[in-house]
Each structure stands twice: as structure tokens, then as C-alpha cells.
Amino acid sequence: MRSSTTRAARAALATTSAAALALTLAACGASNETGGETPEAELPSGVSSEDLAGSIAGAGASTQQAAFQAWQVAFGEAAGTTVNYDPVGSGSGREQFLSGGVDFAGSDAYLDEEELATADERCTDGAIDLPVYVSPIAVAFNLEGVDELQLTPAALAGIMSQQITTWNDPAIAESNPDVELPDTTITPVNRSDDSGTTENFTEYLDATAPEAWTYGPVETWPIPGGEAAQGTSGVVQAITNGNGTIGYADASQLGDLPAATVQVGEEYVGPTPEAAAAILDNSTRVEGRPEGDIAIDLDRQTEAAGTYPIVLVSYQVVCKGYEDPAIGETVAAFVEYVASEEGQQAAADQAGSAPISEDLRSDIMTSLELVTGS
Numbered sequence: 001m002r003s004s005t006t007r008a009a010r011a012a013l014a015t016t017s018a019a020a021l022a023l024t025l026a027a028c029g030a031s032n033e034t035g036g037e038t039p040e041a042e043l044p045s046g047v048s049s050e051d052l053a054g055s056i057a058g059a060g061a062s063t064q065q066a067a068f069q070a071w072q073v074a075f076g077e078a079a080g081t082t083v084n085y086d087p088v089g090s091g092s093g094r095e096q097f098l099s100g101g102v103d104f105a106g107s108d109a110y111l112d113e114e115e116l117a118t119a120d121e122r123c124t125d126g127a128i129d130l131p132v133y134v135s136p137i138a139v140a141f142n143l144e145g146v147d148e149l150q151l152t153p154a155a156l157a158g159i160m161s162q163q164i165t166t167w168n169d170p171a172i173a174e175s176n177p178d179v180e181l182p183d184t185t186i187t188p189v190n191r192s193d194d195s196g197t198t199e200n201f202t203e204y205l206d207a208t209a210p211e212a213w214t215y216g217p218v219e220t221w222p223i224p225g226g227e228a229a230q231g232t233s234g235v236v237q238a239i240t241n242g243n244g245t246i247g248y249a250d251a252s253q254l255g256d257l258p259a260a261t262v263q264v265g266e267e268y269v270g271p272t273p274e275a276a277a278a279i280l281d282n283s284t285r286v287e288g289r290p291e292g293d294i295a296i297d298l299d300r301q302t303e304a305a306g307t308y309p310i311v312l313v314s315y316q317v318v319c320k321g322y323e324d325p326a327i328g329e330t331v332a333a334f335v336e337y338v339a340s341e342e343g344q345q346a347a348a349d350q351a352g353s354a355p356i357s358e359d360l361r362s363d364i365m366t367s368l369e370l371v372t373g374s
Contacts, residue, residue, distance in 0.1 A: 051329055056327060140246070277357075
């Protein structure tokens with residue numbers, strides 16, 4: 001257990017890190033013009049760089065990649081530590097973490113029972129999932145002459161399962177009476193790699209349109225055909241480069257692509273951060289998990305007004321016990337910054353994510369008290 005003094009110091013680190021980020025970004029702009037150097041950040045009282053590792057390494061969800069660009073700069077400037085992160089996808093990230101290849105994993109799905117058992121062997125006291133990144137999964141499309149699109153769950157499931165093959169199909173046209181839909185062939189785009197984004201997206205399809213989507217929630221796309229692409233950036237690029245394309249991707253990385261609104265109750269809701277965050281208020285924690293683990297069972301079938309149900313809750317997966325005390329201390333400090341109000345705002349500014357609630361933040365901080373070095 002870490003002392004309250006250290007915990008308070010880490011809270012101060014969050015503020016220092018946010019300031020460091022602003023200074024660093026400003027300095028980078030100035031450096032391009034004048035050759036100036038990035039100002040050094042000072043560690044807060046109670047935290048010594050001598051107690052922290054020189055670097056830690058993580059791998060996993062590409063959905064967190066944009067946020068990591070902010071987190072790495074801010075934490076690195078404040079702590080004098082390098083945080084390396086390889087956005088190889090959730091499945092590969094968990095595999096690397098469980099095999100001991102990296103110190104933590106970013107994952108769009110929490111550890112399952114088999115993975116928890118493996119974590120008991122990899123870590124000195126098991127592993128826990130901490131939800132630190134909440135983001136809508138947008139249904140992005142690229143259809144010449146069409147900028148807005150409303151989709152029912154059944155229509156979306158039919159499109160992605162390749163049962164609906166043209167854009168002027170009645171299942172789509174009925175929800176878009178004011179849109180002139182062409183007879184263009186639909187090209188669904190999916191992830192080619194194991195992906196928590198795929199798992200969250202298909203979990204929504206399975207919950208809301210099981211008659212049209214018969215494959216269940218899966219991390220690996222189950223249907224041949226269409227177009228497959230590696231990672232979030234690959235999906236976005238494939239949709240952008242086509243006409244009649246549609247797929248799913250983290251909303252923060254769509255660029256100029258439009259996103260469909262989906263039917264929730266009697267309204268159609270778009271993938272805004274506010275609508276994505278609202279679903280957490282209508283969801284429950286998974287029972288029977290290890291002490292300190294915070295896995296969330298999302299209510300995909302919600303009809304609550306202003307709620308967007310196609311979201312992912314992305315986790316930092318960490319050991320509760322590390323063989324190297326400095327690694328454990330550094331991982332805990334980093335994740336505490338990520339979950340802090342300042343870290344969440346940095347992610348929102350950089351990646352368009354939805355900041356977690358104060359109650360959830362408090363629970364994460366409590367869980368981090370369990371993270372130690374042996």
C-alpha cells in the first residue's frame with residue numbers, strides 16, 4: 001500500500017503535468033520559429049525521480065493513441081520518465097502484457113476469466129482493469145452527395161452483415177426520407193486485426209439487432225468480403241478512399257468523414273463526447289472481479305435520451321504487484337495522472353474523448369493504492 005503522502009504528491013503531479021503539456025506544446029511551436037528549448041518541468045514535493053523508472057512500456061488499443069500523445073508529453077516532462085506505447089491493438093497489447101513483454105496494456109475490452117488466471121502468474125498479485133478512456137465508436141461513411149445519415153440498429157446490422165447491399169435499400173431509405181440515396185453498392189469496412197473496438201461494436205449489434213447480427217460479440221471480424229484494414233487509422237483511410245464505404249472507428253480519428261446518427265428510443269443520436277459519457281451513468285459494474293478491478297457492463301439497449309450506445313470504454317491493464325518496485329511506482333503514477341481531471345482534459349482536447357466522472361476517478365485512485373512493487 002502506498003502512503004497518503006505519496007498519493008497526494010501524485011495528485012499534484014497531475015496539475016504539474018497538465019501545465020507541462022501546455023508549456024511543451026507552446027515551446028514546440030516557438031522552437032520551430034526561433035530554435036528555443038522546451039522548458040523543464042519540476043516534480044512536485046514528495047515525488048522523486050530517483051524512485052521512478054527511467055522508462056515504462058505499454059502496448060495495446062490504437063483508440064488511445066491520440067490521447068497518449070498528450071499523456072506521454074505531460075507525464076514525461078513532469079516525471080523525467082519516458083512512457084513508450086505501441087498501438088498494436090487491444091488483443092496484441094493484452095498478449096504482450098500477459099507474457100511479460102510490456103509493463104501495462106491499453107485495452108478496449110477488460111480481461112476475461114482466462115486472461116485473469118494468466119495474469120495471476122505474470123504479476124505478483126494479479127492484474128486489474130482501470131477504465132480511463134471513454135469514446136464513442138462512430139459509424140463513419142463516405143457516400144457521394146450524402147452528408148447526413150440516420151440508421152436503425154437493424155439497418156446497421158444488416159449493412160455490416162452484408163445482407164443490405166445497396167444504399168437505396170428500403171431499410172435505409174425509410175429512416176432518411178429527406179435524403180436522396182443512390183443505388184451505389186455498399187462496401188462495409190472492418191478491422192483486420194483483433195480489436196476491442198470490433199468487440200464493442202459487435203456487442204452493440206448483438207444486443208440491439210440479434211436477428212440481423214447472428215455472430216455475437218467478437219474481437220475478430222467474422223465475415224469475409226467487404227474490406228478489411230489494420231487498426232483505426234487503416235479503417236478511416238479505407239473509408240476515406242472509397243465511395244459507398246461505411247465502417248466503425250474511434251470518433252476522434254474520423255477527420256472530415258461524416259458519422260451516422262443511430263436510433264436510440266424515439267430519437268437519433270450522434271457520437272458526441274457528452275452522449276458517450278451518458279451511457280456510463282446507465283451501466284453497471286461487472287461482479288465477481290478481483291479486488292480493485294473496475295470492469296463496466298455497458299447497457300447497449302438503453303433508450304435514455306441523449307445517450308449514444310456505441311461506445312468503448314478503454315482500460316489501462318496493470319499488475320497489482322511488480323517485481324521491480326520502480327516499475328510499479330511509475331506505472332501507478334502514470335495511470336493516476338491519466339485518470340486525473342487534468343489528464344482526462346488533455347485526452348479530451350487531444351482526442352475528443354469523454355472525461356470520466358469524479359466518482360469513477362475516485363474509485364480508480366483507490367484501486368491504484370493496490371499497485372506496488374514487491
